[in-house]
Amino acid sequence: MTTVPEVSSDVTVELVDRLLLRADELTDILVAQILSGDHAYAEATRLTHQELRQATYDNLVTLLGQLGGRARPRLDAARAAGRLKAEQQVPLAALLHAYRLAGRLIWDRLLGEMGGELSESLAHKGSELWSIIDDYSSAAAEAYGEVAFERAHRDAQARSLALRSLLSAAVDDGAPLWETLRMLNLPDSGTFLVVSAEIVEPVAAPLRGVEERLRAIGVHSIWTVEFDTQIGLISLKSSATRAEADAVLAGLATGRVGVSRLFDDPRRAHDALHEAKLACRCARPGDVEVNSFGDQPIPLLIAHLPDVSRQLAAGILGPVLELPAMERDTLLETLEAWFAAGGVVADAAKRLHFHRNTVHQRLRRIEALTGRSCTDPTAAAEFYFALQTTRLVRPRRAGADESGGAIRR
Numbered sequence: 056m057t058t059v060p061e062v063s064s065d066v067t068v069e070l071v072d073r074l075l076l077r078a079d080e081l082t083d084i085l086v087a088q089i090l091s092g093d094h095a096y097a098e099a100t101r102l103t104h105q106e107l108r109q110a111t112y113d114n115l116v117t118l119l120g121q122l123g124g125r126a127r128p129r130l131d132a133a134r135a136a137g138r139l140k141a142e143q144q145v146p147l148a149a150l151l152h153a154y155r156l157a158g159r160l161i162w163d164r165l166l167g168e169m170g171g172e173l174s175e176s177l178a179h180k181g182s183e184l185w186s187i188i189d190d191y192s193s194a195a196a197e198a199y200g201e202v203a204f205e206r207a208h209r210d211a212q213a214r215s216l217a218l219r220s221l222l223s224a225a226v227d228d229g230a231p232l233w234e235t236l237r238m239l240n241l242p243d244s245g246t247f248l249v250v251s252a253e254i255v256e257p258v259a260a261p262l263r264g265v266e267e268r269l270r271a272i273g274v275h276s277i278w279t280v281e282f283d284t285q286i287g288l289i290s291l292k293s294s295a296t297r298a299e300a301d302a303v304l305a306g307l308a309t310g311r312v313g314v315s316r317l318f319d320d321p322r323r324a325h326d327a328l329h330e331a332k333l334a335c336r337c338a339r340p341g342d343v344e345v346n347s348f349g350d351q352p353i354p355l356l357i358a359h360l361p362d363v364s365r366q367l368a369a370g371i372l373g374p375v376l377e378l379p380a381m382e383r384d385t386l387l388e389t390l391e392a393w394f395a396a397g398g399v400v401a402d403a404a405k406r407l408h409f410h411r412n413t414v415h416q417r418l419r420r421i422e423a424l425t426g427r428s429c430t431d432p433t434a435a436a437e438f439y440f441a442l443q444t445t446r447l448v449r450p451r452r453a454g455a456d457e458s459g460g461a462i463r464r
Contacts, residue, residue, distance in 0.1 A: 067180045070168045071123035074161065078119065081160065082112040088156050095149035102143035110136045115157060118191065122161075122184055130194035137198030141206070147199050151192050158188040214239060215279040218288060222249070224325035236321060239277050239288070246291040247318050248300065251331035254283045255310040261285050262307045272299050284332075288324060291317075305345045311338040312345040333358045339446050353443055361448045368444035371437045374424035376445070389417040390442055393429070 074081060086108050090096050096107065113132040120126030140150045162181055169177055217238045219225075236243055252261040262278075262285055269276045269289065274296060278287040289300055294317055304312055313335025315327035330348040336358035337351045338344035349355065357364040369376065375386050389407065393414065396402035400418070404411040418429050427434035 067165075067174075067176050068123050070165050070177075071119055071180070072125070073168065074164055075116065075119040075123060075125070078112060078116050081164070082108060082115055085115065085153075085157055085160055086111050088160070089153050092156065093149045093152055095146045096153075102140070102145055106139060106143070110139055111153070111157075114154075114191065115161075118157065118187055119161070121187055122180070128187075128190070130190065133191040133194040134198040137195035138202050140195075141199040141202035147196060147203075150195055150199060154188050154192045154195065158185055214277055218277050218279050218286075219281070221288070221321060221324050222286065222328045224322070232322070240275060241277075241288075241290055241321055243321065244319055245321075246294050246297075247321060247324070247327070248289040248291065248297070249315040249324055249327035249331045250285075250287040250289060250304065251313045251328065251335045252285040252287075252304075252308065253311040253335055254280070254285060261309045261312070262287070262304065263309075265303065265307055268303045268307065269300060272296070272303065274300055274303075284335075286328065286331075288321075301345065301347075308343055308345050310343060311335045311340070313337065314345065314347045316348050336361075336447065340449070353440060354447055357440075357444050357447050364440075364444045365448050368441035368448075371427070371441035372425060372445065375421060378424075386417055386421055387442065387445060389414055390421060390438060391446075393418060394439055394442070398429075398435070 086104075089107070089111070096102065110132075114136055117126065117129055117132040121128050137150065140147075161184060165177060165180065165184075217235045221235055221239070233243070250262075254261050260280065265287065266276050266278055274289060274291060276287050276289045278285060280286070291297060291300060297317065301314070304314065313331040313333065315330040315334065318324075318327050333355055334346045334348040334350075337346040337354035346354075372387075375383060377383075378386070389403070392403040392406045393400065396406060400411050400414050404414045407414065421438075422428055425438075427437065429435055429438065
């Protein structure tokens with residue numbers, strides 16, 4: 056390519072004006088290049104040929120007007136193109152490639168008008184052209200991102216509502232159920248789990264990033280937040296992947312987490328949610344623990360009947376519970392260590408870092424207050440039940456719920 060002496064800027068402006076007069080022809084050429092050079096446009100069935108042509112025409116006219124100094128810089132057409140391509144789900148890379156094609160077409164035509172000879176003025180105009188293309192591409196990409204974010208937010212809201220509908224048993228057999236399962240990308244039968252995770256910190260999900268972590272092991276899940284609980288429905292490939300999913304939950308947990316039993320029909324999600332909530336309350340408030348429904352029968356019974364359990368515990372350990380806080384806590388701690396040691400006083404003493412006689416004395420104190428003997432299997436079972444109740448169910452207060460306020464419903 057030869058460089059020729061300087062041509063006046065008026066000439067280059069005139070060249071741009073000629074192209075502007077042929078905007079319709081250039082639009083048809085550019086649309087053909089876009090469709091033949093990028094399969095994303097050809098496969099984007101939601102984007103009509105007329106929509107593509109109009110967006111291309113608007114951008115060419117605006118761009119040439121700015122390049123020729125006939126119009127002030129405006130990015131409306133670029134932003135409109137970005138929004139349109141995002142709404143019609145044309146990939147961002149395809150959108151940016153179209154702008155590069157437009158820049159190349161304009162440059163080739165300008166160079167052609169000069170007979171292939173590059174003047175300093177034309178080189179300057181070319182630099183201006185690519186600067187404008189960059190501005191248009193950036194504006195289009197920004198608008199594309201805004202629409203994509205809004206669409207993702209809407210999709211997430213729709214998925215959350217669909218999940219809540221399924222969990223609340225608000226969908227019936229037939230079309231509503233099928234549509235809900237389709238939106239959630241769930242099969243009509245399979246291997247499912249429901250998870251209920253207590254939110255400890257108001258601004259943080261207890262299982263942060265759980266959907267992505269499960270996806271990494273090939274497990275599909277959907278999550279939502281209700282009041283102070285993060286709830287998820289997990290679709291396993293098979294029961295064999297249960298252990299992997301449990302490991303992910305355990306690794307992310309920041310508080311109490313409950314998991315339902317496996318079920319094979321998504322219409323049972325409502326019952327599974329109830330199981331997951333009960334399993335969550337099988338751990339003490341404040342603990343970081345993942346429990347599956349049925350793994351701890353006595354805590355599960357207490358979680359299921361908190362008010363009755365509280366009343367029974369008061370009848371079993373009442374005199375101990377009425378002691379001053381320091382003495383009460385000391386005796387309960389000793390009883391807990393004794394159970395943890397399998398009823399062996401020496402081992403309980405090691406756990407507590409006390410002499411075994413101290414543990415003996417405290418156990419005798421509990422027996423004297425309650426009228427029950429730790430050596431009696433029935434009394435020992437009652438002690439265990441009452442002790443677990445004091446750990447899992449907070450003392451009832453006016454306006455408190457049956458679970459001691461741990462999970463509001």
